[in-house]
Amino acid sequence: MLDQTLVDEYLRRIGATKPTSADIHALRHLQERQVLTVPFENLDYHLDEPIFMDERVLEKIVRKRRGGGCYEVNPALAFLLRSLGFTVDILPGRVYRPDGLGPLLGHLALRVQLDEPWLVDTGFGRNSRHPLPLNSREVQKDPHGDYQLVETESGAVDVLLNGKPLYQLEQQPVRIEDFGPSLWWYRTAPDSSFLQALFCSVRTENGLVTLKGNQLTRVDGEERAKEVLPDDAAVLEAYKKYFGFGLDKLPREPVVEGGTTGVRTS
16 A cells, blocks of 8 residues: 555646545546556666566656556556555456467556456556456447457457457456566567567557657657657657656667667667
8 A cells, every 4th residue: 555645646647636436437537547647668678777566666657757568557556546445456468469379477457346347457558548347248449449358268358459359368366476577588588579679658638659769650630740850869858748757868779680689789
């Protein structure tokens, strides 16, 4: 449980109103505010900074106004939700890749129990803006697209966006600590998607802003604008302008050579 000062700081960070009760209206508001303010990014993987899944992640998310991957932003939100009276479980997932399903514990999502269980995910990049009822098998309309949860023969649940599978969730909850080996793999393995690309992305009311290295893409409704930023100063300024945080130095861009990933050192 977070102390009241940190709860208030978190709510200010995401521009959320403190709920009067732990209900679906509050949950919807809190998830939406996090999605629209906390970037999906992997900069610390290329800055050689530690990745925390425990309460230490709140220093990064709340006070430094940064973002992170699912192992960071979803646990951070879980700490907030529990402190506001919600019942939250950690669910493990497998990400769908071009060659099939990835390993278990490759994704971390939240289940929030109200009158029925709700899927809350703010750390996938293509996650919904609003909570999704976990028991529903109907297509669910969301500002980010049409989502559907499909039960598999094993009892897991496939999460689909516009008919395409994103990831598969197991229904048995786990501990945050169980993701430690997977986090180590993402931080060290040449095949890790977090090491093969450098990205920072945040949703807006009508679109998306993404910065990959020095390539900035802005989507606003049907309009899309791309530009290559001219120098390091422009990249650093873009992080401040579009994502709300400053960096002391730029992350090192990945280099792919011979099918494996290296990290540029200059």
